[in-house]
Amino acid sequence: MAQSPSRRTVLKCGTALAAAGLLPISIPVRPAFAAEEALPVEEIADGIFAFAGVDALMTKANRGEICNVGFIIGEEAVAVVDSGGSVAEGRALIAAIRAVTDKPIRYLINTHMHPDHCFGNAAFADTGAVIVGHRNLPRALVSRGEFYLSSYRESMGEALMREIRIVPPTKLVEGEEMLDLGGRTIRLKAWKPAHTDNDLTAFDEKTGVLFTGDLCFLRHLPTLDGSLTGWIEQLDVLKAVRANRAIPGHGPIPADWPGALEPEQRYFEALTRDIRAAIAAGVPLADAVKTAAQSERGNWHLFDEYNARNATAAFAELEWE
Amino acid sequence: MNPHPHRTRNARDCLSLVLFTVLLGAFPISPGQAEETSVPESATWSSLKPDVFGNRGIEAASGIIAIDAPKRAEDAAIVPVDLKFNPGKAAGRIKVVTLIVDENPSPVAAVFKFGPDAGVTHLATRLRVNAYSYVRAIAETEDGKLHMTQTFVKASGGCSAPAMKNQDEAMASLGKMKLRVFPPNAPGTEAMNRATEMQLMIRHPNNSGLQMDQLTRYYIPAHFIRGLTISQGNRLIMTMEGGISISEDPNFRFEFDSKQGEEIKVEAVDTEGMKFENEWPSEPSAL
Ligand SMILES: [Zn+2]
Numbered sequence: 001m002a003q004s005p006s007r008r009t010v011l012k013c014g015t016a017l018a019a020a021g022l023l024p025i026s027i028p029v030r031p032a033f034a035a036e037e038a039l040p041v042e043e044i045a046d047g048i049f050a051f052a053g054v055d056a057l058m059t060k061a062n063r064g065e066i067c068n069v070g071f072i073i074g075e076e077a078v079a080v081v082d083s084g085g086s087v088a089e090g091r092a093l094i095a096a097i098r099a100v101t102d103k104p105i106r107y108l109i110n111t112h113m114h115p116d117h118c119f120g121n122a123a124f125a126d127t128g129a130v131i132v133g134h135r136n137l138p139r140a141l142v143s144r145g146e147f148y149l150s151s152y153r154e155s156m157g158e159a160l161m162r163e164i165r166i167v168p169p170t171k172l173v174e175g176e177e178m179l180d181l182g183g184r185t186i187r188l189k190a191w192k193p194a195h196t197d198n199d200l201t202a203f204d205e206k207t208g209v210l211f212t213g214d215l216c217f218l219r220h221l222p223t224l225d226g227s228l229t230g231w232i233e234q235l236d237v238l239k240a241v242r243a244n245r246a247i248p249g250h251g252p253i254p255a256d257w258p259g260a261l262e263p264e265q266r267y268f269e270a271l272t273r274d275i276r277a278a279i280a281a282g283v284p285l286a287d288a289v290k291t292a293a294q295s296e297r298g299n300w301h302l303f304d305e306y307n308a309r310n311a312t313a314a315f316a317e318l319e320w321e
Numbered sequence: 322m323n324p325h326p327h328r329t330r331n332a333r334d335c336l337s338l339v340l341f342t343v344l345l346g347a348f349p350i351s352p353g354q355a356e357e358t359s360v361p362e363s364a365t366w367s368s369l370k371p372d373v374f375g376n377r378g379i380e381a382a383s384g385i386i387a388i389d390a391p392k393r394a395e396d397a398a399i400v401p402v403d404l405k406f407n408p409g410k411a412a413g414r415i416k417v418v419t420l421i422v423d424e425n426p427s428p429v430a431a432v433f434k435f436g437p438d439a440g441v442t443h444l445a446t447r448l449r450v451n452a453y454s455y456v457r458a459i460a461e462t463e464d465g466k467l468h469m470t471q472t473f474v475k476a477s478g479g480c481s482a483p484a485m486k487n488q489d490e491a492m493a494s495l496g497k498m499k500l501r502v503f504p505p506n507a508p509g510t511e512a513m514n515r516a517t518e519m520q521l522m523i524r525h526p527n528n529s530g531l532q533m534d535q536l537t538r539y540y541i542p543a544h545f546i547r548g549l550t551i552s553q554g555n556r557l558i559m560t561m562e563g564g565i566s567i568s569e570d571p572n573f574r575f576e577f578d579s580k581q582g583e584e585i586k587v588e589a590v591d592t593e594g595m596k597f598e599n600e601w602p603s604e605p606s607a608l
Contacts, residue, residue: 055590116480283503284403285447289395312396313396320524
């Protein structure tokens with residue numbers, strides 16, 4: 001696990017395990033599987049829990065647990081934010097929820113299409129949760145779902161992949177929408193293309209905690225799969241969200257707001273500056289991506305894994321300016 | 322890597338058939354030619370080769386054509402590939418170049434045919450690469466011989482998919498074109514080369530259509546640039562018969578023997594029958 005669970009979390013997990021052993025019937029997991037060990041979540045604010053994923057690629061060893069996931073408990077119901085990178089992680093997240101509340105899971109919010117955020121969707125099939133996503137999310141999953149299922153087979157292994165299904169959202173968000181959890185409203189916002197073309201954020205009005213999805217990366221190099229200029233333009237709108245803390249898509253939780261946006265903004269500035277200069281000088285794409293944004297290399301985890309890819313996408317986008 | 326070999330095969334067969342028909346029309350099959358054995362073995366290529374080239378012999382390129390692509394596909398949707406031609410090494414000019422990504426659902430990415438006096442020496446484009454794959458280029462010289470070179474590309478890691486990043490934008494600016502004429506000795510051009518370098522960009526989703534809609538279980542129809550003609554004045558520079566392995570927003574950077582003052586004309590047609598045309602002066606564009 002990414003970090004040592006807090007004392008409170010440990011106590012909760014202990015309770016859950018005891019309950020699993022003594023009263024398996026009360027644990028809402030499918031009978032085919034042993035009760036999953038609860039994901040070590042932290043209580044970030046009153047009724048808001050989150051788990052910090054590791055800065056790594058998705059593998060069999062980490063069960064795809066590389067992004068931050070969480071949940072919000074209202075008076076009547078629970079909303080989950082992202083299901084994780086495997087059905088196993090999704091089940092562990094459900095176990096973590098059941099360790100602290102028996103209220104029904106009303107919504108599963110998918111912040112965007114990436115496998116680390118929604119490969120766990122199938123774990124929620126029996127919970128009755130309505131899956132909520134950006135208006136563009138179903139289309140993105142149609143275009144990429146099958147590729148994701150095959151391309152992750154090697155790193156994640158057959159045992160984890162066998163259970164994974166591409167489960168699209170049924171409640172779609174365009175613009176802004178509110179989710180009611182009883183005495184607690186969650187403001188959802190569908191963004192214009194940025195990290196992807198289907199980014200959704202969830203803001204808890206009660207505590208001022210913002211789940212940014214992958215619109216905010218800390219420590220883990222941001223990955224670009226939507227529009228670099230769109231992302232940069234919307235940083236100002238994002239900064240204006242009156243949150244007091246954030247759960248970024250990747251990186252330490254909770255994070256200061258809007259300070260959490262500064263590192264990625266600095267990276268995007270370096271990337272756009274270098275790529276624009278290369279395009280202007282006529283440097284071919286293959287050469288430009290080798291040097292772009294190298295000044296940022298020491299500031300991020302997974303820089304070598306993702307920077308050339310970001311630079312490639314940035315080049316193809318900025319060439320049209 | 323692909324868990325659906327059956328589906329992939331079907332899709333591949335039907336798409337390569339389209340290009341196969343084109344190729345059959347273009348070249349008579351000469352069964353007498355011996356198979357060159359120095360080319361690295363690949364099971365996929367062995368089964369693919371008869372579909373594309375029949376039983377024609379294929380020789381190693383020996384410098385007539387060279388291919389360069391990154392060892393790892395950083396972005397599976399945009400893998401730069403660079404072809405250099407050295408017709409001096411062959412008996413006659415290069416007439417046709419076929420670009421193939423072995424492991425893609427539609428392996429024949431493009432077939433380029435060059436005008437008789439176009440003098441194309443360099444051609445770079447961008448490909449989708451779905452899985453660990455050989456990317457190969459086969460040149461046909463005027464004497465009817467085939468010369469092949471190849472490079473191996475590892476698939477990208479992480480969540481990079483060979484799909485569109487910004488689908489609405491891709492459709493909103495469909496068919497928009499841009500031509501850049503580079504000044505002599507721009508970076509990436511051969512020093513002392515008298516050829517002029519240009520870059521043609523076309524906005525198009527070049528959508529694969531091979532993904533299955535998880536809800537309806539129907540395949541999304543493909544939508545891509547299937548034909549492209551670049552000419553200068555009345556002189557043909559090159560044509561391309563394209564497939565879905567060419568990246569979104571098809572992009573071609575090439576060096577050829579440009580005639581000063583003659584306009585560059587481009588015509589493209591996609592699978593929905595839409596036609597896109599444009600023309601530009603051949604002088605270097607402002608950078
Ligand atoms: Zn993401």
